[in-house]
Amino acid sequence: MLRRLQDINVLDLVLWVFRAVIIIVVVWGTIATIIENPYPAVTWTETIIAGIAQGSLYALIAIGYTLVYGVLFMINFAHGEFFMSGIMTATIFLAQPMGESGFLDTYPFISILLITVVTVLVSVGIALLTERVAYRPLRKAPRLVPLITAIGASFFWQNFIRGLYGSEVKPFPQMAIMAGKVSIAGFPILKSHIVVIVATILMLIGLYVFVMKTKTGKSIRAVAENKDVAALMGIDVDRAVSTTFALGSAMAGIAGILYAFVFRQVHFYMGFIPGIKAFTAAVLGGIGSIPGAALGGLFLGMFESVGPGLFLEGLGIPAPHQLKDVIAFTMLVLILIFRPQGILGERLAEEKA
Amino acid sequence: MLKRSFIIVGLLVIASMALAACGGPTFECEDPIGCVTYGADEPIRIASALVISGPNTDLGTDSQYGVEIAIDFKGEIMGHAIELQAEDDGCSAEGGQSAGQKIVSDPTIVAVVGTSCSGAGVPMSEVVSEAGYAMVSPSNTSPALTDPESAWNPGYLRTAHNDKVQGKAMADFAYNVLGVTSAAAIHDGDPYTEGLAAVFAASFEELGGTIVEFTAVNKGDTDMRPVLSAVAAAGPPELLYYPVFTAEGGFLTKQAKEVSGLEGTVLSAADGMISDAAIEAVGEAGEGMYFSGPDLSFSGGLYEDFIAKYEEKYGAKPISVFHAHAFDAANMIFACIEEVAMQDGDSIHIGRQALRTCLYATSGFEGITGELTCNEYGDCADPKISVSQLNGGAYERIWP
Numbered sequence: 001m002l003r004r005l006q007d008i009n010v011l012d013l014v015l016w017v018f019r020a021v022i023i024i025v026v027v028w029g030t031i032a033t034i035i036e037n038p039y040p041a042v043t044w045t046e047t048i049i050a051g052i053a054q055g056s057l058y059a060l061i062a063i064g065y066t067l068v069y070g071v072l073f074m075i076n077f078a079h080g081e082f083f084m085s086g087i088m089t090a091t092i093f094l095a096q097p098m099g100e101s102g103f104l105d106t107y108p109f110i111s112i113l114l115i116t117v118v119t120v121l122v123s124v125g126i127a128l129l130t131e132r133v134a135y136r137p138l139r140k141a142p143r144l145v146p147l148i149t150a151i152g153a154s155f156f157w158q159n160f161i162r163g164l165y166g167s168e169v170k171p172f173p174q175m176a177i178m179a180g181k182v183s184i185a186g187f188p189i190l191k192s193h194i195v196v197i198v199a200t201i202l203m204l205i206g207l208y209v210f211v212m213k214t215k216t217g218k219s220i221r222a223v224a225e226n227k228d229v230a231a232l233m234g235i236d237v238d239r240a241v242s243t244t245f246a247l248g249s250a251m252a253g254i255a256g257i258l259y260a261f262v263f264r265q266v267h268f269y270m271g272f273i274p275g276i277k278a279f280t281a282a283v284l285g286g287i288g289s290i291p292g293a294a295l296g297g298l299f300l301g302m303f304e305s306v307g308p309g310l311f312l313e314g315l316g317i318p319a320p321h322q323l324k325d326v327i328a329f330t331m332l333v334l335i336l337i338f339r340p341q342g343i344l345g346e347r348l349a350e351e352k353a
Numbered sequence: 354m355l356k357r358s359f360i361i362v363g364l365l366v367i368a369s370m371a372l373a374a375c376g377g378p379t380f381e382c383e384d385p386i387g388c389v390t391y392g393a394d395e396p397i398r399i400a401s402a403l404v405i406s407g408p409n410t411d412l413g414t415d416s417q418y419g420v421e422i423a424i425d426f427k428g429e430i431m432g433h434a435i436e437l438q439a440e441d442d443g444c445s446a447e448g449g450q451s452a453g454q455k456i457v458s459d460p461t462i463v464a465v466v467g468t469s470c471s472g473a474g475v476p477m478s479e480v481v482s483e484a485g486y487a488m489v490s491p492s493n494t495s496p497a498l499t500d501p502e503s504a505w506n507p508g509y510l511r512t513a514h515n516d517k518v519q520g521k522a523m524a525d526f527a528y529n530v531l532g533v534t535s536a537a538a539i540h541d542g543d544p545y546t547e548g549l550a551a552v553f554a555a556s557f558e559e560l561g562g563t564i565v566e567f568t569a570v571n572k573g574d575t576d577m578r579p580v581l582s583a584v585a586a587a588g589p590p591e592l593l594y595y596p597v598f599t600a601e602g603g604f605l606t607k608q609a610k611e612v613s614g615l616e617g618t619v620l621s622a623a624d625g626m627i628s629d630a631a632i633e634a635v636g637e638a639g640e641g642m643y644f645s646g647p648d649l650s651f652s653g654g655l656y657e658d659f660i661a662k663y664e665e666k667y668g669a670k671p672i673s674v675f676h677a678h679a680f681d682a683a684n685m686i687f688a689c690i691e692e693v694a695m696q697d698g699d700s701i702h703i704g705r706q707a708l709r710t711c712l713y714a715t716s717g718f719e720g721i722t723g724e725l726t727c728n729e730y731g732d733c734a735d736p737k738i739s740v741s742q743l744n745g746g747a748y749e750r751i752w753p
Contacts, residue, residue, distance in 0.1 A: 038586060167407055171634060
């Protein structure tokens, strides 16, 4: 008995106490909130829907991190900039002039199509350029080198866009078809949130089909398994890597459009925090796994949105919403303590770490 | 042997006296925290630390223009030109810290005009104060910065109003003019926003109103719906006051219109959101919103000259609200340099403590923003607050 006690080291003990404290706070806070019941039902539905919408955006961005990691085992920290650059360009050259001339509301679907085309082209173009110039020459270098290069690329694109368009906040015009709410099952839900959620589901299904069913998708998976063997089998590795970057940045570009629909405000710095959060989401879901990234994004968005009200309001903590990042990252730590490979991550631990 | 050393000592004494006589009277700095010396053709160097990047660029750039115009008007002090080293406070604690470090690493800088944001002012005033510099802020308004119990440091002064005045004025306007009896306040954790929101809430309750929710968001947040839903669930309040900055303020304004329960709530913000960039950021959702801020209906020939110069030099009307305060801050520093600088041939010496003492003793100083008189903790403003309303994409002064 004594020997067993001696076997427990201090670190384990601290971790166990940490887990216990978090779980107790979460359970206690939740029960206290439910008993106190400070919010009417409509507040909860609004908060949950906002969380799903925010989570959808994280999911779309997280896909890019996960895809690139799956193929190159590098964390592409410039990914947030791919998200930002497309929609910034489309806002300045398309959305704002079209909003002023009224074109946006007269031909809403043509406008959305045009904005999508421009955004995706710019995002993908910048991603491919970055890959070609900054990442490909370093593919054989130690893994820290491309990581630092990615941070450099992130700063470069941020300041490049700032230099081009200025450092002010740019408003994205409100589209009439997306203004207001619709009532679903008696609860009012913002139209823009519905657009985000539906678009995300379609994009995720599309991506899954592309990666699993097409020949190009197969080549990406082959390169992810083993670059050398894939090359021996006649697969153009460079091409597969470029396709991966294009896919990831296209998803990020679309996420940028959806962000603009919901928040109607863009800025050269807007990619930084969503980029970090999406990276967190990718790790949460298990980096390298596509369904994992989607699930991780959703979890993170929900924790941020619902967490403060549910866990902290009942404990009587003032200004709980200021602590939403604390909650989100505590949940990340908690999940990683119990499942170091992430929610759906499996292969990472043995083969690629 | 003994004789020889006497001779050597004697010769040394004579030599040193002769040398001293050749060099003339040397200056000896008696100031307890040091002196700055400028040689014959060296310009007097002051620094600015204002927000000149990011979403609040307008706020800091406008103030920097004020300092530049003050330098142009002044020309030179005791035959020395004035040189400005412009730094960026980033409107954040980190930005203030690094701008402060950069400034104190340069011993030729005598004083600082800055910072723009109170959040940057807290760490920077600590760094700058410790190094013995004097610092006059044109737009820090947080009560904490001139509170010796809180974040005040020796050598810190400001020409902007203390938010104790602004928060009170806004509460007065809301309760007595708009006639609302319930309100909520949201800040973003920055000392400026938190201080102002807290004073507003306290004053509003003192007048007899109810604060239904006092809460906060994070800097950099985009999704404000959860916090707005919580506000709606707590009240909903008749008036929502969020004295935050442009980016967060834009999101709050747009999303407040979309949250159930807040459709009829009157929205209001403060001087951190009085700029062209903020008008763009709030868009149509901001129509009819109220903004508290410094009263800019200055009068007098000096302001007319200032505006004429501003338009000539930068090709635009003032882009934010603290240009005049910055102009006054720079002039206060110049006046004190003139008072304490010691002429020494072609060079001048400025005692750092003497400069601080002179600044704190400023009394009845005629500036654009009024008659400035500093108290012992550096509140120098002649505070006048007004409330404007956003009408048709422009601010319209409506009170008092």
